[in-house]
Amino acid sequence: MSNELIIKNLHISVQGNEIIKGLDITVKPGEVHALMGPNGCGKSTLANGLMGHPSYEIDSGEVIFNDVDVLELEPNERAKLGLFLAFQYPTAIPGVSMANFLRSAVSAVRAKETNGSENIELIPMREFRVELREKMAQLGMDDSFARRYLNDGFSGGEKKRAEILQMAMLEPKIAILDETDSGLDIDAVRIVGESVSSLVGPELGVLIITHYPRLLDYIRPQYVHILMDGKIVESGGWELAQLLEAEGYDPIREKHGIAETTE
Amino acid sequence: MDRKGGELQKGDFSKDYLEHITRDEPQWMRDKRLEAYSLYESLPMPHTTDDDQWRRTVDMRTQDYWRRTRRHLRGFAVENYHPAVATNGSTSLEVDDGDGVIIQIDGKTQHTYLSPELEQKDIYFADMHTAIKERGDLIRDYFMTKAVTLETTLKSGNIATRNTFDALHGAFWQGGYVLHVPKGVRIEDPLRVYIQLSEDQHADLSHVLLIAEEDSQVVILEDNASANPDAGGLHCGAVEIFAGQNANVTYGQVQHWNRQVWNFASQQSVIAKDAQLCWVTATFGARLSKLNQSIVLEGTGSNAQLLGLAFTDARQHLDVSTAQEHLSPHTSSDLLYRNVLKDRSQTAWGGNIYVYPDANYTDAYQKNDNLLLSERAHADTLPGLEIEAHEVRCTHGATAGQIDAEQVFYLMSRGLPYDLAERLIVDGFFEPVIERIPMETVRKEMDEFISLKLA
Numbered sequence: 001m002s003n004e005l006i007i008k009n010l011h012i013s014v015q016g017n018e019i020i021k022g023l024d025i026t027v028k029p030g031e032v033h034a035l036m037g038p039n040g041c042g043k044s045t046l047a048n049g050l051m052g053h054p055s056y057e058i059d060s061g062e063v064i065f066n067d068v069d070v071l072e073l074e075p076n077e078r079a080k081l082g083l084f085l086a087f088q089y090p091t092a093i094p095g096v097s098m099a100n101f102l103r104s105a106v107s108a109v110r111a112k113e114t115n116g117s118e119n120i121e122l123i124p125m126r127e128f129r130v131e132l133r134e135k136m137a138q139l140g141m142d143d144s145f146a147r148r149y150l151n152d153g154f155s156g157g158e159k160k161r162a163e164i165l166q167m168a169m170l171e172p173k174i175a176i177l178d179e180t181d182s183g184l185d186i187d188a189v190r191i192v193g194e195s196v197s198s199l200v201g202p203e204l205g206v207l208i209i210t211h212y213p214r215l216l217d218y219i220r221p222q223y224v225h226i227l228m229d230g231k232i233v234e235s236g237g238w239e240l241a242q243l244l245e246a247e248g249y250d251p252i253r254e255k256h257g258i259a260e261t262t263e
Numbered sequence: 264m265d266r267k268g269g270e271l272q273k274g275d276f277s278k279d280y281l282e283h284i285t286r287d288e289p290q291w292m293r294d295k296r297l298e299a300y301s302l303y304e305s306l307p308m309p310h311t312t313d314d315d316q317w318r319r320t321v322d323m324r325t326q327d328y329w330r331r332t333r334r335h336l337r338g339f340a341v342e343n344y345h346p347a348v349a350t351n352g353s354t355s356l357e358v359d360d361g362d363g364v365i366i367q368i369d370g371k372t373q374h375t376y377l378s379p380e381l382e383q384k385d386i387y388f389a390d391m392h393t394a395i396k397e398r399g400d401l402i403r404d405y406f407m408t409k410a411v412t413l414e415t416t417l418k419s420g421n422i423a424t425r426n427t428f429d430a431l432h433g434a435f436w437q438g439g440y441v442l443h444v445p446k447g448v449r450i451e452d453p454l455r456v457y458i459q460l461s462e463d464q465h466a467d468l469s470h471v472l473l474i475a476e477e478d479s480q481v482v483i484l485e486d487n488a489s490a491n492p493d494a495g496g497l498h499c500g501a502v503e504i505f506a507g508q509n510a511n512v513t514y515g516q517v518q519h520w521n522r523q524v525w526n527f528a529s530q531q532s533v534i535a536k537d538a539q540l541c542w543v544t545a546t547f548g549a550r551l552s553k554l555n556q557s558i559v560l561e562g563t564g565s566n567a568q569l570l571g572l573a574f575t576d577a578r579q580h581l582d583v584s585t586a587q588e589h590l591s592p593h594t595s596s597d598l599l600y601r602n603v604l605k606d607r608s609q610t611a612w613g614g615n616i617y618v619y620p621d622a623n624y625t626d627a628y629q630k631n632d633n634l635l636l637s638e639r640a641h642a643d644t645l646p647g648l649e650i651e652a653h654e655v656r657c658t659h660g661a662t663a664g665q666i667d668a669e670q671v672f673y674l675m676s677r678g679l680p681y682d683l684a685e686r687l688i689v690d691g692f693f694e695p696v697i698e699r700i701p702m703e704t705v706r707k708e709m710d711e712f713i714s715l716k717l718a
Binding site for chain 2: 101
């Protein structure tokens with residue numbers, strides 16, 4: 001199947017330290033995977049590495065999506081291919097309105113040509129506005145959101161909802177959610193969880209990276225993987241998340257002889 | 264004097280030339296020119312290490328930078344430029360007359376228009392030479408007497424007391440214009456002025472005089488451009504703005520000379536009781552630009568907003584000194600200058616807020632931010648405060664930093680190619696300045712100039 005994300009024996013390092021030490025996952029359309037693990041196990045390194053952050057070095061391994069070698073591509077080309085990362089800590093861009101940014105981003109991702117900004121034609125304003133309003137209404141977001149500067153002065157919950165709005169507008173084929181539930185109160189987790197859940201469908205593959213199972217109450221994964229010390233140590237179904245909820249990470253650590261990471 | 268085809272040749276900033284340009288002028292103007300000329304003769308060209316006012320034009324911390332700038336100035340000599348006399352402007356600019364327009368090319372006025380409606384309200388809008396003939400008394404009262412003067416009354420040490428280029432300007436000024444708006448009269452839509460250099464090695468020494476009488480409103484937008492992208496030139500100009508009691512003045516200057524032009528300018532505004540000034544300065548051009556800009560909040564309750572944006576590239580060097588002087592109580596000023604630097608370009612900004620002993624309840628702000636798009640670009644920023652009153656609120660701040668890699672990555676991860684990501688970040692950086700510009704035309708034009716810089 002073409003719209004699969006295949007990660008094979010991936011090794012990623014940051015400033016010379018190997019963080020991801022040989023990781024394999026395949027995410028198919030319609031599947032929801034949860035990648036769980038304690039703090040410092042390499043979850044965000046994986047997310048940033050997959051999206052092409054320049055500070056994360058891919059030492060070896062393969063990431064294939066749609067038969068294309070993702071690791072050869074610039075971050076924007078990965079986005080155009082259908083990869084989306086909802087950031088744990090979205091960056092603020094003062095002075096750039098959400099609407100203006102999204103219009104450029106959506107136009108870039110939908111442009112026919114794969115390369116060069118000169119090939120990007122902006123979607124007509126009216127058309128874009130209609131679409132944005134619709135998506136915002138669907139996610140229960142106020143219209144004023146569109147006029148605010150991107151992530152600038154947003155609360156934690158607003159940042160995460162803004163990420164989900166971007167996901168809704170960009171319509172990716174694979175969405176990676178990096179700690180989308182972190183730093184949120186119960187209500188905010190519910191809102192974000194329900195928003196993501198409304199976007200899940202047979203065309204979309206989802207990789208939820210989290211260390212709490214809270215978000216998974218709203219988006220039930222078929223597959224659960226446990227990441228420790230840069231490797232997947234256990235894979236299973238929903239029962240694995242339930243086990244974690246009940247017993248925490250310690251029994252798994254003991255079983256695999258992994259020392260607790262201190263930060 | 265060596266003349267050819269109506270154009271003056273090298274070495275023409277001479278006494279002979281002065282006599283030539285002042286031959287039809289009234290005695291008072293001739294006297295002003297001669298006074299300025301004797302000062303010009305007595306002052307050396309500025310020295311970039313010994314002269315306080317020029318020290319920031321170079322950065323002593325990096326030898327390389329210092330050498331380069333010194334080379335800039337060594338290669339520059341006033342004598343190499345022809346004063347722009349009445350050549351027949353080779354370019355005729357196609358612009359709408361709107362409510363009023365003046366077009367000057369190489370110092371020669373090509374076109375002047377003021378709508379009948381505004382003429383009926385006794386608004387006076389004319390090139391400076393015509394104005395001296397028609398409104399001599401008015402001009403005599405204001406021309407380099409109260410704002411840009413040879414002996415400045417400013418307290419801020421960062422602005423030259425005796426500036427060679429001010430003296431050059433005072434002696435040899437040509438071109439420029441006057442806008443006089445009588446008491447209670449309001450201009451709603453911006454009048455436009457286009458000042459251009461077209462011929463190689465020509466000099467524009469235009470003098471601008473804006474006089475807004477009590478309760479009037481003035482909106483004017485001036486554009487300084489090179490008609491020829493390769494023609495070297497010199498601009499040595501002055502701008503004087505007078506906001507009368509309770510007047511509201513908006514003045515915008517967009518400078519986009521080509522990268523061969525040397526730009527020197529002194530600009531000052533004097534603001535009376537309860538008057539308001541919004542002053543927009545956008546800089547894209549010139550090889551080296553040295554701009555002195557000051558506001559004097561003379562009357563109680565007066566207010567000024569100084570908005571600056573600049574985008575430099577290649578080896579451009581932009582040096583701006585600003586002064587916000589508060590003479591009276593309950594005055595406020597707010598300065599925001601934002602620069603984007605590309606390639607090996609350099610900016611220096613030195614600002615000073617000066618609060619006189621009587622000027623209690625002053626609110627004064629200044630902020631200069633620099634966004635560097637290249638590791639070889641360099642920004643110097645030096646805010647300053649001198650406060651003699653007791654009850655004041657003053658803040659100042661300055662930042663300079665490379666474009667944020669996290670911001671670039673974030674935008675690229677959403678599908679934007681690098682250049683579009685950079686563009687959005689630059690737009691966002693300028694936005695706090697642009698959103699405060701009260702003229703829609705300016706906001707639109709900024710967009711185009713920023714595109715040209717990033718192309």
